[in-house]
Amino acid sequence: MAVYTDFSDEELERFLSGYDLGAVQSLKGIAEGVENSNYLLVTEAGQFILTLYEKRVDPADLPFFLGLMDHLAARGLNCPTPVHNRQGEALGRLADRPTAIITFLNGISVRRPRPDQCGAVGRSLAELHRAAEGFALTRRNALSVESWRPLYEACEGRADEVSAGLGREIESELDYLEAHWPRDLPSGVIHADLFPDNVFFLDKRLSGLIDFYFACNDMLAYDAAVCLNAWCFEADTSLNITKARALLTGYASVRPFTPGEIEALPLLARGAALRFLLTRLYDWLTVPEGALVVPKDPSEYYRRLRFHRGVADASAYGLDL
Ligand SMILES: Nc1ncnc2c1ncn2[C@@H]1O[C@H](COP(=O)(O)OP(=O)(O)OP(=O)(O)O)[C@@H](O)[C@H]1O
Numbered sequence: 001m002a003v004y005t006d007f008s009d010e011e012l013e014r015f016l017s018g019y020d021l022g023a024v025q026s027l028k029g030i031a032e033g034v035e036n037s038n039y040l041l042v043t044e045a046g047q048f049i050l051t052l053y054e055k056r057v058d059p060a061d062l063p064f065f066l067g068l069m070d071h072l073a074a075r076g077l078n079c080p081t082p083v084h085n086r087q088g089e090a091l092g093r094l095a096d097r098p099t100a101i102i103t104f105l106n107g108i109s110v111r112r113p114r115p116d117q118c119g120a121v122g123r124s125l126a127e128l129h130r131a132a133e134g135f136a137l138t139r140r141n142a143l144s145v146e147s148w149r150p151l152y153e154a155c156e157g158r159a160d161e162v163s164a165g166l167g168r169e170i171e172s173e174l175d176y177l178e179a180h181w182p183r184d185l186p187s188g189v190i191h192a193d194l195f196p197d198n199v200f201f202l203d204k205r206l207s208g209l210i211d212f213y214f215a216c217n218d219m220l221a222y223d224a225a226v227c228l229n230a231w232c233f234e235a236d237t238s239l240n241i242t243k244a245r246a247l248l249t250g251y252a253s254v255r256p257f258t259p260g261e262i263e264a265l266p267l268l269a270r271g272a273a274l275r276f277l278l279t280r281l282y283d284w285l286t287v288p289e290g291a292l293v294v295p296k297d298p299s300e301y302y303r304r305l306r307f308h309r310g311v312a313d314a315s316a317y318g319l320d321l
């Protein structure tokens, strides 16, 4: 359960006195998620998500994340929007953490996505990329290629505690990706963490996207590569090519890939697998004492990385070349 920070009823009341949300009816810690402390807040005005931003979120980035949700929602994307307090501010402080209240989105996330749901995610990702055009703020991807080695080094040589030989493999992968990472593909605002737990479905249709706290400016096709990793592998770690084809053709039906993006896809998928392997590895080795959180398994992404390393071209992901 991701609740790192607790607070008293008085602290909450003081915080909420700045908003027009009426009296609190209930507050519950949310079991899902690993990054921030999230609560379901019910007040006289309805249901909301109260988020206290934790270690990986730089407070200076919060105007980007919160402004992006407003920008995307205004362009028709179904995503939460921040609630502004009486001073017009979307961001406050609770228990010494930057804190925001965002609107509640109905729907449920899927654990084992079907191909049609992968197709819907692909389309929605491309719609997000289109809707984000014109957003005035920018944010560098703090978890892109140049930050992977420092993240690995922060694990202090302990990778082999997860799997024998993992450290050496990560080092050689870092060498390869640092030398070959593409730089000139179409860029824009990307979600960067569009995993199944961040996509809601209602009545068999995709109903909304959440969790924009890794959003940044980077290569658009990298976002598709993140989704390929997160949506299209089975529990036995094999790629489901039907799901991959559905996701990528769904994306391309809204925003066609350029030839350069298609060529780079295996490399981008390797990088995306390494990025999640590294953050999971770091979290696995450094769970804060007393935090109610279940760290995610790094090995899953090690196996995906190895799969992408064996891929010659994007036809392995179901695309017709
Ligand atoms: N706007 C929202 N409407 C409804 N539920 C939400 C909303 N935002 C978050 N949640 C719920 O809270 C959970 C955790 O939220 P979120 O994914 O933002 O957390 P996180 O700590 O950033 O996690 P992670 O990055 O691991 O996905 C979600 O899985 C979802 O169940």
Ligand SMILES: N[C@@H](CCO)C(=O)O
Residues within 6 Å of the ligand: 034, 035, 193, 195, 276, 279, 280, 296
């Ligand atoms: N989606 C990420 C967690 C948030 O960064 C993962 O599954 O590792």
